[in-house]
Amino acid sequence: MSIEEIHEMLDSVERSLSRLRSANLHSKSMPLSFISDGIGAIYQLESEGVLSNAGINRTLAIKLKNLDGQLPANVMFAALERVRTYLRRIESEFGGEDNSTEADQRIFELDSVVxxxxxxxxxxxxxxxxxxxxxxxxxxxxxxxxxxxxxxxxxxxxxxxxxxxxxxxxxxxxxxxxxxxxxxxxxxxxxxxxxxxxxxxxxxxxxxxxxxxxxxxxxxxxxxxxxxxxxxxxxxxxxx
CATH class of the missing domain: 1.20.1270 (Substrate Binding Domain Of Dnak; Chain:A; Domain 2)
Structure with missing residues (x-):
């Protein structure tokens, strides 16, 4: 992946996160098409073989890619936050500015909590x-x-x-x-x-x-x- 592709995916994920925040849906079940921008980033990460590195298991990945399906809004939000955190991490590895927040660092920590x-x-x-x-x-x-x-x-x-x-x-x-x-x-x-x-x-x-x-x-x-x-x-x- 190029740094430009990473930035495009980050923008897509942020658009979907903003839409979820604005709608204030909590745990309401919603169609995956509601966050189609972010799902596009998930498709791209899977095609690169790195989606599991974002902490999303295979079963959940299948559900996330089904634009005709539904998931609770808070589950979609958590999945997109994980994708954003992962993208920020690899963005910094490309030599870009490290935009990771304390929240990102906490999610990094939980990957090895067990x-x-x-x-x-x-x-x-x-x-x-x-x-x-x-x-x-x-x-x-x-x-x-x-x-x-x-x-x-x-x-x-x-x-x-x-x-x-x-x-x-x-x-x-x-x-x-x-x-x-x-x-x-x-x-x-x-x-x-x-x-x-x-x-x-x-x-x-x-x-x-x-x-x-x-x-x-x-x-x-x-x-x-x-x-x-x-x-x-x-x-x-x-x-x-």
Whole structure:
């Protein structure tokens, strides 16, 4: 990529971020076409093979590129902020002016939060592994749950608040991220373990409660709050 292309992408992302800010949509679900300028930058980064460097996983990237689809506005905002942060970083590597803000630096830090704060052993009572038949209602719930977990993971890894103002400490954040990433991998397989799901449901509920108490990271809190009911719904189908 040339420095000119990077600047063009930064401008595109900023236009979409400004549109989201002006609309003040919070967590309202919106068509991806609403931020088509920013999505163009996402397409370009993926074509260069570097989109994952911006902290956007493959599953979320597929959703972001679907201009006929929808995502919560705060999820779109977090994804675009991550792209902007990454573009600013590589802009400085090209010898341009370093325009990174403190918020950008915080997002950089969160990319390695799990490595810097290895989660302590997570007590999980392994109950049983259950086979999930293709086409079953449980499989549909897993797809819905995975969408929620992708969104919670992005928002958990994207706060621009310093640790003392954020909903979670970095250690708590690292543990939640590790649980989310582990659960997402598990849900792709044919067998699902109920004990881990219950632990994740409790962790998501705790994160939502702490966010409410601190009045911080409300987007993450709102989606986290929806995780536990979806998990209990899945468990009900797994034991039926």
């Amino acid at each position: 490595e810097r704060n290895p989660p302590p052993p997570v007590p999980v009572w392994a109950e049983t592994w259950v086979y999930v038949a293709p086409g079953s209602r449980a499989k549909q719930i897993i797809a819905e749950l995975s969408d929620l977990l992708d969104e919670v993971l992005l928002l958990t890894k994207s706060t621009n608040l310093p640790e003392d103002q954020a909903a979670l400490t970095d250690i708590e954040r690292a543990q939640l991220i590790a649980l989310l990433e582990t659960a997402l991998l598990m849900l792709k397989g044919p067998l699902v373990e109920r004990g881990l799901l219950k632990r994740l449901g409790n962790a998501a509920a705790e994160a939502a409660t702490k966010a409410a108490q601190k009045n911080a990271e409300q987007g993450m809190a709102e989606i986290s709050k929806a995780v536990a009911p979806k998990i209990w719904d899945l468990i009900k189908w797994l034991i039926s």
